[in-house]
Amino acid sequence: EVxxxxxxxxxxxxxxxxxxxxxxxxxxxxxxxxxxxxxVPGQGLEYVSAISSDGGSRYYADPVEDRFTISRDNSKNTxxxxxxxxxxxxxxxxxxxQGGGKEVATRQTVDHWxxxxxxxxxx
Amino acid sequence: DIQMTQFPSSLSASEGDRVTITCxxxxxxxxxxxxxxxxxxxxxxxxxxxxxxxxxxxxxRFSGSGSGTDFTLTISSLQPxxxxxxxxxxxxxxxxxxxxxxxxxxx
Numbered sequence: 001e002v003x004x005x006x007x008x009x010x011x012x013x014x015x016x017x018x019x020x021x022x023x024x025x026x027x028x029x030x031x032x033x034x035x036x037x038x039x040v041p042g043q044g045l046e047y048v049s050a051i052s053s054d055g056g057s058r059y060y061a062d063p064v065e066d067r068f069t070i071s072r073d074n075s076k077n078t079x080x081x082x083x084x085x086x087x088x089x090x091x092x093x094x095x096x097x098q099g100g101g102k103e104v105a106t107r108q109t110v111d112h113w114x115x116x117x118x119x120x121x122x123x
Numbered sequence: 124d125i126q127m128t129q130f131p132s133s134l135s136a137s138e139g140d141r142v143t144i145t146c147x148x149x150x151x152x153x154x155x156x157x158x159x160x161x162x163x164x165x166x167x168x169x170x171x172x173x174x175x176x177x178x179x180x181x182x183x184r185f186s187g188s189g190s191g192t193d194f195t196l197t198i199s200s201l202q203p204x205x206x207x208x209x210x211x212x213x214x215x216x217x218x219x220x221x222x223x224x225x226x227x228x229x230x
Contacts, residue, residue, distance in 0.1 A: 095167075
């Protein structure tokens with residue numbers, strides 16, 4: 001059974017930093033691109049970032065470019081999202097999502113979602 | 124970016140009703156369209172993938188159709204547990220984009 005378990009969400013002050021983790025199991029993690037999607041409570045879904053299966057290619061949405069860094073450790077089956085210079089508008093539940101392909105930019109299926117971790121940016 | 128327009132944004136329906144939700148892409152996405160159901164406090168749950176394939180474990184009253192730019196999610200006979208918010212999403216091109224959601228409420 002595929003499992004994606006996010007962790008690291010917390011209350012942080014504006015300007016602060018946080019690292020989210022997503023621990024994967026039940027599939028060959030190193031063969032699939034991974035993605036982060038976020039959702040402001042009560043609102044819609046927003047694509048944040050993606051990384052190819054080997055970590056060589058990355059994508060960032062405009063609102064997080066230059067502030068967030070996506071990475072992965074295939075030896076630990078873990079995906080990360082390092083968030084810096086956090087803003088109140090980054091407050092959201094962050095979901096880890098497994099794509100059906102190896103690359104970031106190729107068309108692919110959406111295979112599994114984690115349960116999410118809540119990030120709150122507030123003073 | 125590909126824009127996904129989903130409608131209606133909300134609807135009221137009764138148990139047993141047939142419900143249809145539509146999603147339109149701003150350009151062709153072939154069949155790379157996923158439908159989700161989301162309940163409060165929960166992660167989105169995949170119902171339909173590649174436009175018309177039923178996810179394992181999802182009841183057969185859910186179905187999806189369409190290709191290119193126009194897609195439909197149909198619930199053939201609404202059940203109490205189906206009251207939720209539904210989203211469409213394209214994965215044809217990065218960034219993935221989502222419809223605004225359709226809230227299905229009890230009439």
